[in-house]
Amino acid sequence: MIHCPKCNDVAFIMKAGYIRGKQRYVCKSCHHFFTIAGEHSPQDQQRKRRHQTTIIDIAKAIGISNSTVSRALHGHSDISRETRQAVLEMAAELDYQPNQLAYSLAKNKTNTIGMIVPEFFNSFFPNVIIGAHQILTEAGYNLTIMQSNESYDIEISNTRAMLANRADGLLISLTQETNNFEHLAVFEKRGIPIVLFNRVCDGLEVPKVVVNDFEASFQAVEHLILNGYERIAHLGGPLSLMVSRERLRGYKAALEKHGKPLDENMIIQGMLTQQKARIYGQYLLDLPARPDAVFAVNDSSAIEIMLIAKEKGISIPDELGVVGFSDNPESAYIGPGLTTVRQPTREMGVTVANWILQLLEDDADTEIPERKVLQTELIIRGSSRRRE
Amino acid sequence: MIHCPKCNDVAFIMKAGYIRGKQRYVCKSCHHFFTIAGEHSPQDQQRKRRHQTTIIDIAKAIGISNSTVSRALHGHSDISRETRQAVLEMAAELDYQPNQLAYSLAKNKTNTIGMIVPEFFNSFFPNVIIGAHQILTEAGYNLTIMQSNESYDIEISNTRAMLANRADGLLISLTQETNNFEHLAVFEKRGIPIVLFNRVCDGLEVPKVVVNDFEASFQAVEHLILNGYERIAHLGGPLSLMVSRERLRGYKAALEKHGKPLDENMIIQGMLTQQKARIYGQYLLDLPARPDAVFAVNDSSAIEIMLIAKEKGISIPDELGVVGFSDNPESAYIGPGLTTVRQPTREMGVTVANWILQLLEDDADTEIPERKVLQTELIIRGSSRRRE
DNA sequence: TTGTATGCGTTATCAC
């Protein structure tokens, strides 16, 4: 015989599912729901995961309401000192860990920024991450990192996951395969801010952070020319990437300005794995009319060129000048030192993080610049210094 | 004049907060809650984020219940073909994106595995990530990556975030600063499985995946000895890391087995940034009784040693043998080639991922091995090959 | 096969 604890009725009691592993009842007379202490469902042991402390547990333990607990935990003003103290102590005692899922669901905000990068193998993205991480952490945001491994499919799946997890904003650098941007348009449609960086694209009206690839390449190639190199080859990245196209453009512009002929045979574009860099490098250095300098789209390829040259007994910088891009750590130490373009990687991380924070704050569509261009620096070392 | 749409009463209508930006009312007579179409709260425009389609929207659009929609979306069996079809079509039409937060909250499961790594600068962790990512994705899990940047404090904050976000499991490689493990014990207490890898610790009863650092180092040093090197120095990592201690132990054991004296002056342990590696390397090569070989705890330090040797005109391998650890990509190409220990990085990722999946499935505490040791491979190249 | 009603853990509104 079960009595309703509220109206004490006994006639209209009905079973009403389970709650926290216990049989639940409803009194159809007074609409009161209740459980009976000590009763357990059969599968209780199995289905009940280790119970996580909730604010309700804290509330019960102290004998106050959960709203008060919530307010106390978040330091709202309208709360007495003692209550607040008691809540915090009990929270510690019960080892309370807030449930971010429930919080996010209620607030419609996750305090999480997603970041998708194509790879971790160069030090470029790790450094960007460090910069962004610091800014976001200070602002109270979490940074969730995913890597697309240069695969368009994985990138799609990553964006879907970011969407499902309701990231508040997205920082993304595209894979070299990406040439369709519908998966990013979805974010715009949903009002979730995006900032593209490094591997950006045209045709998408979102903020972009890049470096001055064109000018940097122009300057790098001009530097080679001014050092007396005549036949400058270019080992470029895949043309699907705008950075590759921009660097190629800078290369061509410098040649043109100084009246050097453009030899398409001395331009190779492609995805530069170590193996490919070696193959292309050997091709270049075996050309009948061998180039006397190489401008490579990244440092690892430039270093590969230097290694091949050494094997072939071609002296650097006298017989071959080499310039890379990125200023990897090892570039300062290899051979006579690799001349290269230093990119402000941490600053890029800081910039994209600050930008996304600003976009999150601005409810109104304040006028924002569409693109920020960070400045690089040409680091001149032994591999290109023929005149001195 | 407001009528209750259920009992048509007009006397007991009271305001009852806002719902989705609209004024909400309750009929105290029949306990029915309702809103009035067309009414809006003052701040409506501002607070109402772009509405995300929910299963309720789909249900309303078709005129069925949300539970049916839920079942249809998840392909439950007890659903008619037509209903299911209609739901899927409407979901596509309304551009429905499931809310993982709500899902996770209801299911008490996030389908997310967290991974915390100390750094991305060496190719080691990126490769582990690739291996783990593949396995987890196939199993329907998301991988959320955080990096502690070799900072204990960030590691703490990362684990707290993983906890708050209710990751189903945690894969973690510790920072070199970490020597307190309470933040990991919390996971055990909560029944959240952990797998430690690479940077592991004693004193924690959790699964660990490592490589055979001791044997690998032993073999590497023995290889040097068998090639006729007599005075072998060791450039080691910080002793707070077990990998450093194990590699040191292997080094000492090999010396002992072959009756070589142990010279503490020829052992340097520390965090090997490029700068530190250079400083320590110069110290070693400037010793009055200079070592004729160096066993370095990682490849970047070994390469640094090689570069210093070249600068000093010390020939490799004749005057100096060098062995590294990890088989970085560049190690195959530098100088005469760097002898090193190849670690099965992807396999490590695969292993930790499979292990955590297994731990998630096993409700019962099945007997699990406490530690898995993956096998390395000594890659012999020119830097140590004196006899041939 | 489908609908009803409730929980998941939190915040927020309103009433007191």
Place this chain on the structure above:
DNA sequence: GTGATAACGCATACAA
């Protein structure tokens, strides 16, 4: 200053 209760979006036990 505090309590009661709905909502956030989804899954599910049970009833129909």
